[in-house]
Amino acid sequence: MKTITVRYFAMFREQAGIDEETLSLDATTAADVFEHTKGRHGSSEPAGHCKVAINDEMADWTTPVEDGDTVLLFPPVAGG
């Protein structure tokens, strides 16, 4: 098990009702974290529409997560 802090943004934060939480997860990649928290952020958006960062660095869904990491879950972006 790994201790992972998950941060939620925009729609994910509103759906989760919290900014962040620390979870004990059996997760190998960023995609595992996204899947595990789907129920929390209440999203039916596929991962391919969303983005992820780990410890403030943009990452891919296949990027491994380590114990103590902070995973930032970004819903579909809409800048400009």
Next chain:
Amino acid sequence: MIRMTTDPIDPDALRRELFDPAAGGYCAFEGWVRNENEGHEVLRLEYEGYQPVAVAEGEKILAEAAEKFPNLHAHCVHRTGMLEIGDCAVWVGVASAHRDEAFKACRYIIDELKHRLPIWKKEHYTNGDSGWVNCERCAEHAHGS
């Protein structure tokens, strides 16, 4: 340089910062808040961004543009917070030796910014509903009522 700000964007001041005697062309893009989206009357837009990652990713985009189009000076400012109709939400300015690369670099930068920066906008509609743009589930929630 890329910056995020909650203050109004002043394109004239930003343009002056880009002035370079070696530049023969300047091209800028301003993204404005408009009053309609997909048939819904929009009252205002609320922008949220995650600055540490948005700035880092924005700097990468500017570096990519500089590599594709040499001798370029490029700046970008993105606003966050509550914006009214007509407000400037994003500004991209490019100065370069010739107009062709100024146009192309400006287009490259705004297109990449829109797709890559962790910035979100929530539309507030005249009927009191609201919805996150590009978020199907939220759009259904807001528009389905």
